[in-house]
Amino acid sequence: MRYLSVGLAMLALIASGLIGVYLSGSLDMEEAGTASSIQVGQPAPDFILSDKAGKAYSLSALKGQVVLVNFWATWCPPCRAEIPSMDKLYSNYNKGGLEILAINVEPEGRQIIDKFSKENPHSFPVVFDRDGTVQGQYGVYKFPETFVIDKQGIIVERVIGAIDWTDPAVLSYLNGKMQE
Numbered sequence: 001m002r003y004l005s006v007g008l009a010m011l012a013l014i015a016s017g018l019i020g021v022y023l024s025g026s027l028d029m030e031e032a033g034t035a036s037s038i039q040v041g042q043p044a045p046d047f048i049l050s051d052k053a054g055k056a057y058s059l060s061a062l063k064g065q066v067v068l069v070n071f072w073a074t075w076c077p078p079c080r081a082e083i084p085s086m087d088k089l090y091s092n093y094n095k096g097g098l099e100i101l102a103i104n105v106e107p108e109g110r111q112i113i114d115k116f117s118k119e120n121p122h123s124f125p126v127v128f129d130r131d132g133t134v135q136g137q138y139g140v141y142k143f144p145e146t147f148v149i150d151k152q153g154i155i156v157e158r159v160i161g162a163i164d165w166t167d168p169a170v171l172s173y174l175n176g177k178m179q180e
Contacts, residue, residue, distance in 0.1 A: 037139020040158055044069070044149045045137040049103060049127035052110050057101055057127050060153070066177045067149040068100045068165075071129075071140045074109070074116045078162035079144040083120050085165040089174075090124040097151075097178040100124040105135050105143070150177055 038045065044067075046060045059067065070086065072079035090100050102124055104113065109128045117126075129135050138147065148157035156177060163170065 038137070038155060040155050042155055043153055044147060044155050045134075047129075047134045047137065049101075049129055049134060051125055051127050052113055055125075057125060059101070059149070062099050062101075063153050064097075064151050066098050066151060066174060068098070068146055069138070069149060070100060070102045070144055070146040071105055071135060071138065072102055072144045073104065073106050074112055075106075076143045080120055082144060082162035082165065083122050085163075085167075087122040087124060089165040089171075090122075093174070093178075094124070098174065102126045103129050103134060105129050105132060105140075107131070148174070148177065151180065 044059060046058065048056050048058045050056050059069070068086075068089075074080075086100060086102070089098070094100070102122075104126055106112070107130050109126075109130065113126060113128075138145075142160050144162055146159040146163075147155050148159070150156045157173075
């Protein structure tokens, strides 16, 4: 019985050590992602991603418009929550100098987007970053995360988490950026 108690204690110590190593590694990765990510005031990294139909979208091709680059996933409740307000924003402003590129970060995104879109209708383009390359360029590790990019291609705002894109303060801010 004594050997069993000692063995369980040793197993508990080993397990706690492994958990500690894992957690410290995870924290380092998050800190590294934050430290190496792009910042407000910097040029937005260009990318080319395609939608489900294969249409390519390039950030550089949208220069001259204000662009919301939104990183999201279908499994993310806050991402789902902001879709209606993003869609309303897009419907009201996409012809007036604003574009939204919703970047799905799931490897299986192309396979699940049709069902998701039926349950969560939207009119803005969804493009796919299946291997996480663009997500890595932008240093994104929380979802949703949105970058507001001005007409010159400079990141002017970084929003971590869901917001109401139809809030009067948000609309006033975006209108100001579209008028610059």
